[in-house]
Amino acid sequence: MTEGITTPGAGWRRADGPPAQKRQKRRRRGGGRPGGEVAMVEEAEFTSYYGRPIIKPPVWKTPDVPLYLFLGGAAGSSSIMAALADLTDRPALTRNARYVSGGAAIASVVFLVHDLGRPERFLHMLRVIKPTSPLSIGSYILAPFSAAAGATAAVELLGWFPRLKRFGGVVAALFGGPLATYTGVLFANTAVPSWHAAHKELPFVFGASGMAAGGGLTMALSPIDEAGPSRKMAVAGAAIELAAMHRVETEFGIVSEPYHEGRAGRLLRAAKSCTAAGAALTVVAGRRRAGAVVAGALLAAGSLLTRFGVFEAGMASARDPKYTVVPQRERLAARENGHAPTITR
Amino acid sequence: MTSISSASPAFTGRDPDNRLFGPLPDVQGEAGYDGDHPARVGFFTDTSVCIGCKACEVACKEWNTLPMDDAHGVRDVIGLSGMSYDNTGQLGANSWRHVAFIEQTRTVDLPMPTFGRPGDDRQDSGRSVPDGPNDDSLATAQQSSVLNAEALSEFDPQTGQSGTDKQIRWLMSSDVCKHCTHAGCLDVCPTGALFRTEFGTVVVQDDICNGCGYCVPSCPYGVIEQRKGDGRVFKCTMCYDRLTDGLQPACATACPTQSIQFGNLDELQARADARLATLKEQGVETARLYGRDEDDGVGGNGAFFLLLDEPEVYGLPPDPIVTTRDLPAMWKSAGAAAVMILGVALSAVLGSRRLR
Numbered sequence: 001m002t003e004g005i006t007t008p009g010a011g012w013r014r015a016d017g018p019p020a021q022k023r024q025k026r027r028r029r030g031g032g033r034p035g036g037e038v039a040m041v042e043e044a045e046f047t048s049y050y051g052r053p054i055i056k057p058p059v060w061k062t063p064d065v066p067l068y069l070f071l072g073g074a075a076g077s078s079s080i081m082a083a084l085a086d087l088t089d090r091p092a093l094t095r096n097a098r099y100v101s102g103g104a105a106i107a108s109v110v111f112l113v114h115d116l117g118r119p120e121r122f123l124h125m126l127r128v129i130k131p132t133s134p135l136s137i138g139s140y141i142l143a144p145f146s147a148a149a150g151a152t153a154a155v156e157l158l159g160w161f162p163r164l165k166r167f168g169g170v171v172a173a174l175f176g177g178p179l180a181t182y183t184g185v186l187f188a189n190t191a192v193p194s195w196h197a198a199h200k201e202l203p204f205v206f207g208a209s210g211m212a213a214g215g216g217l218t219m220a221l222s223p224i225d226e227a228g229p230s231r232k233m234a235v236a237g238a239a240i241e242l243a244a245m246h247r248v249e250t251e252f253g254i255v256s257e258p259y260h261e262g263r264a265g266r267l268l269r270a271a272k273s274c275t276a277a278g279a280a281l282t283v284v285a286g287r288r289r290a291g292a293v294v295a296g297a298l299l300a301a302g303s304l305l306t307r308f309g310v311f312e313a314g315m316a317s318a319r320d321p322k323y324t325v326v327p328q329r330e331r332l333a334a335r336e337n338g339h340a341p342t343i344t345r
Numbered sequence: 346m347t348s349i350s351s352a353s354p355a356f357t358g359r360d361p362d363n364r365l366f367g368p369l370p371d372v373q374g375e376a377g378y379d380g381d382h383p384a385r386v387g388f389f390t391d392t393s394v395c396i397g398c399k400a401c402e403v404a405c406k407e408w409n410t411l412p413m414d415d416a417h418g419v420r421d422v423i424g425l426s427g428m429s430y431d432n433t434g435q436l437g438a439n440s441w442r443h444v445a446f447i448e449q450t451r452t453v454d455l456p457m458p459t460f461g462r463p464g465d466d467r468q469d470s471g472r473s474v475p476d477g478p479n480d481d482s483l484a485t486a487q488q489s490s491v492l493n494a495e496a497l498s499e500f501d502p503q504t505g506q507s508g509t510d511k512q513i514r515w516l517m518s519s520d521v522c523k524h525c526t527h528a529g530c531l532d533v534c535p536t537g538a539l540f541r542t543e544f545g546t547v548v549v550q551d552d553i554c555n556g557c558g559y560c561v562p563s564c565p566y567g568v569i570e571q572r573k574g575d576g577r578v579f580k581c582t583m584c585y586d587r588l589t590d591g592l593q594p595a596c597a598t599a600c601p602t603q604s605i606q607f608g609n610l611d612e613l614q615a616r617a618d619a620r621l622a623t624l625k626e627q628g629v630e631t632a633r634l635y636g637r638d639e640d641d642g643v644g645g646n647g648a649f650f651l652l653l654d655e656p657e658v659y660g661l662p663p664d665p666i667v668t669t670r671d672l673p674a675m676w677k678s679a680g681a682a683a684v685m686i687l688g689v690a691l692s693a694v695l696g697s698r699r700l701r
Contacts, residue, residue, distance in 0.1 A: 011451040012450070012631070012654055012658075013450060014447060014658075015513060047655060047658050048657055048660065049658065049660030050426075050428045050429070052435060054662050055567040055662075058558065058561060059558040076686070077690070080686060084691065085694065088694055115558075116557055116558075117576025117577055117578075118576045118577060121536075122555060124536040124555040127553070128535075128536065130534070131355035132353070132365070132669050133534060133559070134672075136535035136536075176686070180683070180686060181679040181683045184679060185675040185679045188671075189668050189671075190529075190559075191563055191564060191567075191665075196668055196671070199671050199675045200674060201678075202678075203681075204678065204685070211690075228697030229697045230693075232692075232693035233689055236693065318562060321660075325663060328664035329664075332663060
């Protein structure tokens, strides 16, 4: 598979097109490389087919899918908060957490269905169950969750069936955690380089981001004296989100790049500011009405921006063949030299 | 194995039968077909004899009634890509075969003037070799002489010998869906619209697909795509309809040089190995098989290639790995993160005293 690297004399270069010439010039100035070698260094020189992407970028629409991720995260964590608050007798927090979780669950289903190429066929999602498909498993998480959380919020609003309400809340809470974290698997289980590389981190990023959003929203809506658990969950979620996101942004070499650059970089920097400010404000002023509202809004905004940023970073990494070719070349070179996948330059 | 075991390797990570990753001798058997299923079929695309005629693209479009699109996949538009003779651009929902064109040069360091070498005076072409070792004028002369038919006629694309210190060759390759042993698109499809046929190929059922689009970024080769205005995804079926009637796929039937060969996969693999050995013998040192190795990241391809340069030159990933290989680690991580949420919420509730 890699004769071209090891065999001298195969110095073929693309003959036409300005990009190729530019690249050749740069190469010549740099002293030239031995023929056939594919460079994968500083400026990330690599070969591609007229600069065209190798993989197809996701066809998922924005804002549908980032919003779905945000709402799913907020709904999941607040459903857990609702169930626990119910069991520890915090009626106002219970009610508000149920509203957040039920409303967000129903809205997230709407966004998910709207994103389908054939929305009228959304029930085909439940035709089979496939552990190899995060979207299939996700559908089987989302369907009972949104039914339970939506129904719980509805009876809460109407004031009917208190027993059923508690049962529905517990069912929703059971599916809440998986709902908030499976979306990390959904993104990571693709060939999109910047998502796949961070496949162990993304579920934590999304789960923690969901806690920050759910904690923030319920904290902003609930009376100060009942909202203690929300404040704690929001601050912990924000801290974990920042830490996990830091790993995603720094640990993966070239495929971490899209998280810093362009639109994704701007979104994620804004997300970090919002999340950090929201967490700090929660600690400082979370026990005052205005402080709780502003901090909660900041945390939710940070969570939302994180989803948009991660989404955009993945799209950028799919559109540029560099992020597909260079890591795979490094992997091949490492395998050939029989050592860890770092490349000798 | 005719039933799907409840303890899926996707959750447990225990995969002794290589259902997620690794070589899989009986891919139809793994998919649940009985022992008497037909042999696995495939394409061997030998790019060293491809002449870039695009008969495969045309035959495919005609047989499968695919809509017209331009080099960027925009439907019902005629457009030139402006980069080469390739105006198809890429594989997509409306192009299930794509002939890639790459024009390459290389400089060779010849110590002597090149006249007198065998083959140079073939067909009596009257191209003169410049006297001086002036690189620029030589390059210019070469550049212009390439454009006339005489110069082209003495150029042998197979070995890349044109007899001067600057060589030109064309690479042409008909790309197609790889029908992977471990197909990312098939693994992630939530509706079961994508399925493994009795021939070992991967096909979309267009009456099931709901256009979720998950298969699109999951293909490590960027093959499958959503059709604009339709919403569903489409890709090469290896002419499933023709196969069931005992016919060859349209592209292989149309190929005038047998660059596209269709047949039982094991026979094609043997043929490809022999062809590679022949080319190596003839001194084509850059020839290599792509997708032939069943130990690669997708367990080998049902449609594999003989290439004359690095895969990425043709727009193919150099070391594709099916994304589902890492799925057990991802589910584990998601499970741990879900427990984390529960733990944080629980300790937040227990650690907060009611102020009342």
